[in-house]
Each structure stands twice: as C-alpha cells, then as structure tokens.
Amino acid sequence: MKSLEELRAIRTKMQGKVGVRAENENQIRVVVGMATCGIASGARPVLTAISDAVQEQNLSEKISVTQTGCIGLCQYEPIVEVMEPGKEKVTYVKMTPEKALEVLRLHLLGGQVVTKYTLSAAQNNKA
Amino acid sequence: MYRSHVLVCGGTGCTSSGSQRIRERLEKEIAANGLSEEVGVVKTGCFGLCALGPIMIVYPEGTFYSMVQEDDIPEIVSEHLLKGRVVTRLLYDETTKTDKIIPLNETNFYKKQHRVALRNCGVINPEDIDEYIGTGGYEALGIVLTEKKPEDVIQILLDSGLRGRGGAGFPTGMKWKFAAANDADQKYVCCNADEGDPGAFMDRSILEGDPHSVLEAMAIAGYAIGASQGYIYVRAEYPIAVKRLEIAINQAREYGLLGKNIFDSGFDFDIELRLGAGAFVCGEETALMTSIEGNRGEPRPRPPFPALKGLFQKPTILNNVETYANIPQIIVNGPEWFASMGTEKSKGTKVFALGGKINNTGLVEVPMGTTLREIVEEIGGGIPGGKKFKAAQTGGPSGGCIPAEHLDVPIDYDNLTAIGSMMGSGGLIVMDEDTCMVDIAKFFLEFTVDESCGKCTPCRIGTRRMLEILEKITKGQATMEDLDKLEELCYHLQSNSLCALGQTAPNPVLSTLNYFKDEYIAHIMDKKCPAGVCKDLLQYIIDADKCKGCTLCARTCPADAIIGKVKEVHVINPEKCVKCGACMEKCRFDAIYKE
Numbered sequence: 233m234k235s236l237e238e239l240r241a242i243r244t245k246m247q248g249k250v251g252v253r254a255e256n257e258n259q260i261r262v263v264v265g266m267a268t269c270g271i272a273s274g275a276r277p278v279l280t281a282i283s284d285a286v287q288e289q290n291l292s293e294k295i296s297v298t299q300t301g302c303i304g305l306c307q308y309e310p311i312v313e314v315m316e317p318g319k320e321k322v323t324y325v326k327m328t329p330e331k332a333l334e335v336l337r338l339h340l341l342g343g344q345v346v347t348k349y350t351l352s353a354a355q356n357n358k359a
Numbered sequence: 360m361y362r363s364h365v366l367v368c369g370g371t372g373c374t375s376s377g378s379q380r381i382r383e384r385l386e387k388e389i390a391a392n393g394l395s396e397e398v399g400v401v402k403t404g405c406f407g408l409c410a411l412g413p414i415m416i417v418y419p420e421g422t423f424y425s426m427v428q429e430d431d432i433p434e435i436v437s438e439h440l441l442k443g444r445v446v447t448r449l450l451y452d453e454t455t456k457t458d459k460i461i462p463l464n465e466t467n468f469y470k471k472q473h474r475v476a477l478r479n480c481g482v483i484n485p486e487d488i489d490e491y492i493g494t495g496g497y498e499a500l501g502i503v504l505t506e507k508k509p510e511d512v513i514q515i516l517l518d519s520g521l522r523g524r525g526g527a528g529f530p531t532g533m534k535w536k537f538a539a540a541n542d543a544d545q546k547y548v549c550c551n552a553d554e555g556d557p558g559a560f561m562d563r564s565i566l567e568g569d570p571h572s573v574l575e576a577m578a579i580a581g582y583a584i585g586a587s588q589g590y591i592y593v594r595a596e597y598p599i600a601v602k603r604l605e606i607a608i609n610q611a612r613e614y615g616l617l618g619k620n621i622f623d624s625g626f627d628f629d630i631e632l633r634l635g636a637g638a639f640v641c642g643e644e645t646a647l648m649t650s651i652e653g654n655r656g657e658p659r660p661r662p663p664f665p666a667l668k669g670l671f672q673k674p675t676i677l678n679n680v681e682t683y684a685n686i687p688q689i690i691v692n693g694p695e696w697f698a699s700m701g702t703e704k705s706k707g708t709k710v711f712a713l714g715g716k717i718n719n720t721g722l723v724e725v726p727m728g729t730t731l732r733e734i735v736e737e738i739g740g741g742i743p744g745g746k747k748f749k750a751a752q753t754g755g756p757s758g759g760c761i762p763a764e765h766l767d768v769p770i771d772y773d774n775l776t777a778i779g780s781m782m783g784s785g786g787l788i789v790m791d792e793d794t795c796m797v798d799i800a801k802f803f804l805e806f807t808v809d810e811s812c813g814k815c816t817p818c819r820i821g822t823r824r825m826l827e828i829l830e831k832i833t834k835g836q837a838t839m840e841d842l843d844k845l846e847e848l849c850y851h852l853q854s855n856s857l858c859a860l861g862q863t864a865p866n867p868v869l870s871t872l873n874y875f876k877d878e879y880i881a882h883i884m885d886k887k888c889p890a891g892v893c894k895d896l897l898q899y900i901i902d903a904d905k906c907k908g909c910t911l912c913a914r915t916c917p918a919d920a921i922i923g924k925v926k927e928v929h930v931i932n933p934e935k936c937v938k939c940g941a942c943m944e945k946c947r948f949d950a951i952y953k954e
Contacts, residue, residue: 234615234622236622239492239501242492246489246490250482250483266441268442276397296420298363299442
C-alpha cells in the first residue's frame with residue numbers, strides 16, 4: 233500500500249458489496265416477485281440484473297434489492313415494485329433485465345417513473 | 360456478485376452451538392438450488408445475542424434468524440433465498456411481536472446499543488481484509504501516516520478522552536505521551552488480549568469479529584510513540600481469535616499495511632503474536648511483558664513504569680483490545696465525535712459481556728452513563744423465571760457487587776469505583792435472589808487463590824487465609840471474630856500486595872460485606888444460608904402432612920438417604936443426605952422443602 237488513493241480504490245470497489253448489509257429506513261426498496269409464477273416467467277435474471285447493477289454502481293447503501301413471494305398478479309410477472317420513502321409504490325410489470333435496467337437508470341437514479349412499464353399502463357392497454 | 364448475503368455467526372458462542380455445520384449445509388443447499396452465483400455465505404464474528412445462537416442474518420432484507428438448526432436449512436434456502444418468503448417461525452421473536460416484522464435495530468436488545476468497538480462484528484468477514492477496507496478500514500492509518508505528525512495523533516487521543524478499557528481506566532493519550540517522550544533506539548507497542556475475568560469475552564469477540572481494527576490501531580500507536588514492533592499477547596485458549604489474527608496479520612503484510620515503508624511514509628511497523636498459557640496474572644502489565652520476554656509470568660514492582668522501561672527494558676505501551684478497537688474510529692470521526700458520547704469523565708462506549716441470571720446472554724455495547732437498570736431490564740431482557748434482581752457483579756475477581764439500590768447509577772469508571780465496584784474489563788454477571796453472596800465471594804477467592812502467582816507473600820498467603828475463613832463461614836463454623844479478621848486481611852492485601860491481582864483480590868469480599876453483611880451474619884450466628892445455597896447449612900425436610908408415601912423420592916435419591924414404606928410418610932436421613940435437591944425436584948406433592 234503506497235498511498236491513500238490506492239486504499240480508497242479498494243474501498244470503492246468493496247463498498248457496493250459491503251453496502252448490501254447496510255440497514256436504514258431511508259433506503260429505496262426494490263422488490264422482485266420471486267414466487268413460482270415469477271421465477272417461471274423469468275424473474276431471476278431480472279433480480280440478478282438489478283442487484284448486480286446496483287452493486288457495481290455503488291448504490292447498495294441507498295437502494296436495497298430484495299425478493300418477495302407471489303404478489304397475486306401472476307399474469308403480469310415478472311413484477312418489480314419500487315418503494316421510495318414518503319412516495320407511493322410504483323409497480324412495474326412484465327419486466328426483462330433490459331427493462332429493469334432502464335427503470336434503474338430513469339426512475340431510481342433519474343427520479344422519473346417509467347410510465348410505459350407500469351401496472352396501470354398495462355391495465356389501460358388491455359381495456 | 361451476490362444479490363443476497365447470508366451472514367452466519369462464526370464467533371466462539373455460535374461455533375460451539377454448531378454454526379460451522381450450518382454454514383456447510385447452507386453452502387450445499389444453495390448449490391443444490393442453483394443459487395451459488397446469486398447468494399453468498401459469509402462467516403462473521405459475534406452478533407452479540409449469544410443466547411439465541413446459532414444466528415444467521417440475510418441481507419439486504421436484514422432478516423434475523425435465531426437458534427437455527429441444520430434441518431431448517433433446506434427450508435430457508437428454498438423458501439427465503441429462492442422465493443423470497445421469510446421463514447417466520449425461525450425469526451427472533453422480538454422482531455415478530457406485532458403483525459409487522461420490525462428491524463433488528465428496533466428490538467430491545469439492540470435499540471439502546473451504540474456500536475463503536477463492535478461496529479464490524481457480525482457485519483464483515485473477519486478473514487477478508489477487503490471487507491474491512493470496504494467499511495472504511497485502514498483509512499485512519501493512511502490519514503495518520505500521510506497527514507499527521509505523531510504529536511497530533513497523541514493530541515487527538517487526549518482530546519477524545521479515551522480511557523483504557525482493560526479495567527483501570529488510565530487515559531490512553533497520557534500513556535502514549537509518556538512513552539513518546541522517552542528516547543530509545545527501540546520501543547514497543549503491546550496489546551493485552553489476555554482476557555482472564557470469568558465471564559468476560561468482549562476482547563475475544565473483537566479479535567474474532569474485527570481483528571484488523573486492532574492491527575490498524577497498533578500501527579497508529581507505533582507511529583505516535585516511535586515504535587516499529589508490536590506484540591499481541593493472546594490466550595492460547597482462544598483458538599478462533601488466534602487463527603483470525605494470524606490470517607489478518609498475513610493479509611495486512613501482503614497489502615503492505617504492515618511491514619516496511621507503509622503508505623510510502625518511511626514508517627515501518629510489524630506485529631507478532633505471543634500466546635499465553637492462560638495464567639490470570641499475565642493480564643497484569645509487567646507480568647505480561649515478562650511472559651513475552653520468555654520468562655515465567657510474574658509481575659515486578661513499578662516504577663519504573665513500562666512507558667520508561669517495559670518490554671526488553673525499552674519504552675513500551677500496553678493497551679487492551681477494546682481500547683485499540685476504538686482508535687481508528689476516533690481518528691476518522693474526530694475526537695469531538697467520541698467525546699460527545701458518554702459522561703463527563705468517561706467518554707465513548709463500553710462493551711459488556713452479559714452473563715449469569717439474565718435472559719439475553721451476550722455482548723452489548725452502550726454509551727458510558729447508561730444505567731445498570733437499562734442494561735439488565737431492557738437490553739438484557741430481565742431475569743428468567745420471574746426471579747428478583749439481587750446484585751450485579753462487575754470487574755470479575757477484582758471488582759465488586761452492585762446491589763439493587765444502585766440500579767439507577769449511570770455506569771462509568773468513577774461511579775462504579777464510588778459504589779465499591781470497578782469497571783474491569785466489562786464482565787457483567789447478573790445474580791438473582793437465589794444467589795448467596797458469601798458463596799460468590801468464596802467463588803472469586805477460590806479463583807484468586809488458584810491464580811496468585813506466589814511471588815509476594817500478602818497475595819500468596821493472604822488470599823488463602825481469606826478463603827479459609829470464607830469456607831468456615833459457609834460451613835457454619837465461623838465466629839464474629841473471624842469476620843473481623845477477614846476484613847482486616849482485606850485491607851492488608853490491598854495495601855501490601857505487589858500487583859493489582861493481590862491488591863484487588865479482596866474487592867469481592869469487601870463489597871459483599873458492605874452491602875450484604877446481614878447474610879454473613881446469618882451464616883455465622885443463625886447457621887443459615889438465606890439464599891439456600893451453602894450445602895452445609897441446608898437441610899432437606901419432608902413435610903409429614905403433605906407426603907403421600909409414593910416412594911418416588913426414595914427411588915430418586917442417589918445416596919439412599921430417604922427411608923419409608925409405600926403409603927407411609929418418608930423421612931430423610933441427614934447423615935446420608937448429599938443435598939443434591941433431586942428429591943425436591945421430583946416430588947409431585949410439594950412435600951419436600953429446604954431450610
């Protein structure tokens with residue numbers, strides 16, 4: 233170890249990983265439906281894609297990516313729910329890893345709900 | 360990259376309740392479910408709630424599973440890790456009291472805790488230096504070596520108000536200042552990890568859970584006083600701690616955080632381990648250094664103090680594990696941050712090892728000034744079986760008892776000394792109404808008699824004479840003159856012993872005499888043990904009105920001391936009775952009592 237910069241580079245590299253173990257109530261929670269219905273329609277790659285991206289970008293202290301059981305809307309799986317403290321829950325449906333990364337970029341980082349992927353959009357299209 | 364981390368406690372407590380097997384099974388099941396790429400298993404240090412081990416936490420959810428058995432693993436993996444359905448039956452029951460699962464930090468056990476020395480314990484993998492660096496580790500050493508002068512470091516410690524966590528509470532900054540002021544061709548930094556108080560295990564948990572924090576602090580100390588060599592004196596009875604220290608030292612050397620020219624600053628520092636064979640006296644600083652030198656671990660008179668002539672006759676500082684664990688945090692967050700916690704003269708936090716008659720046995724870290732009541736009733740979850748609190752013992756064989764009347768005293772160095780106990784290393788043993796205080800004093804004296812090194816007469820012979828008097832008392836053979844003699848011996852040992860072992864050995868007797876003299880008198884005058892502990896003063900008696908003559912007690916008695924025929928009242932023969940209490944436990948009619 234020759235400099236503080238060298239040390240801090242290791243720290244930055246590790247922060248995403250260790251940050252997964254952070255606990256605070258101000259975290260944005262991203263929940264992926266991982267019941268049989270979700271897994272069958274491809275929830276696992278969605279979950280890993282978001283989780284990896286969050287850690288790679290050192291966001292794991294701010295954003296927690298977890299899974300949950302069946303949400304009850306099996307025809308819309310894979311479902312990703314985004315819960316920000318003090319804001320209404322946003323439900324994204326029929327997710328793919330690519331769509332999920334878009335949500336991460338536009339919604340979680342940009343603050344812009346990606347309306348076209350939401351549950352209400354999907355329901356309106358049907359109607 | 361893992362989306363989920365499963366932390367399994369690898370501290371001594373959980374290891375002994377089988378966490379090693381649980382971790383292996385977990386890895387197997389995770390592989391069987393095809394989750395090896397997604398879920399990582401991390402072996403950590405102690406979480407603190409040892410009573411509920413083996414313990415497992417799943418992140419990012421922060422789900423806290425307690426008392427996990429090997430057979431529970433398939434369910435946890437297929438339900439929780441794969442499908443995201445928490446296995447509620449295994450949750451720590453404090454988190455499920457309401458409909459909603461509450462976070463761990465809001466449970467009574469963790470709510471009032473404030474983790475500084477234990478901040479990484481149960482959070483990181485102690486065998487991976489990268490994880491320590493990921494939580495800000497070695498930042499303090501880097502800052503010190505590249506931006507601060509040695510005297511600045513000492514000033515930061517002085518300003519922080521940090522006092523030694525080993526027991527006596529000497530200001531750490533002062534100790535360093537003395538050693539820095541003495542010129543020598545070689546100086547040493549030592550770490551006292553010879554944790555010997557019965558019931559204390561905070562140093563072990565820090566070494567097991569966060570060994571790098573101690574290494575980092577020792578290197579900082581080396582820079583501050585001008586030493587290039589450090590020694591950690593650790594008990595050989597702590598195999599997990601020793602192993603993790605070895606791994607940590609090797610990793611730090613590989614990264615160049617120990618060794619030559621650290622951070623390109625021209626500063627060299629290395630650390631070696633020395634294993635102690637478990638003699639209590641080696642926790643005393645001069646004895647510890649004598650033992651490192653390879654000699655028999657015996658204390659020597661002070662002065663000269665180690666800051667002038669310590670290890671190998673060179674200026675030396677010796678600090679306790681917990682003291683060191685605080686130091687990197689003080690450097691990074693500033694002395695004001697540290698001084699903002701605690702009381703006027705005792706800053707920061709203190710780790711206590713909770714043991715004895717208490718529901719949540721384990722390790723807790725609270726700000727100085729927290730009351731004993733908060734620790735026992737709120738964090739500790741009270742006393743099992745609805746029994747009443749009688750006293751708490753702090754400071755081990757050198758400390759004393761705190762009775763119920765002092766439950767609301769804010770705990771810090773000076774307050775504990777004022778009420779006749781001491782901080783000690785932080786063992787806190789809770790005693791309920793079934794505890795005999797004379798018996799407790801006897802227990803600690805037996806310990807000091809065993810552990811007295813024998814070098815000085817007051818300690819070698821004095822402790823033995825004291826123990827003999829205590830034995831007489833518990834056998835009901837003592838007189839009131841014996842009691843006076845006991846007290847006189849206490850003062851004699853305090854003022855004439857060579858080292859702290861003998862000087863403080865009378866404390867358990869003096870403090871129980873102070874607060875529970877009536878119990879001593881009951882043993883001597885009435886030949887009774889009020890708590891019903893001292894066997895020689897006890898008698899088991901069968902109540903003739905209640906005995907149905909079922910013969911169960913007679914069949915249970917291991918000494919054949921109970922006589923009686925079927926459907927006739929039974930009688931205990933006191934000559935044969937060994938007072939084990941087995942008959943009383945077995946009797947279905949509550950017909951047997953003791954007095």
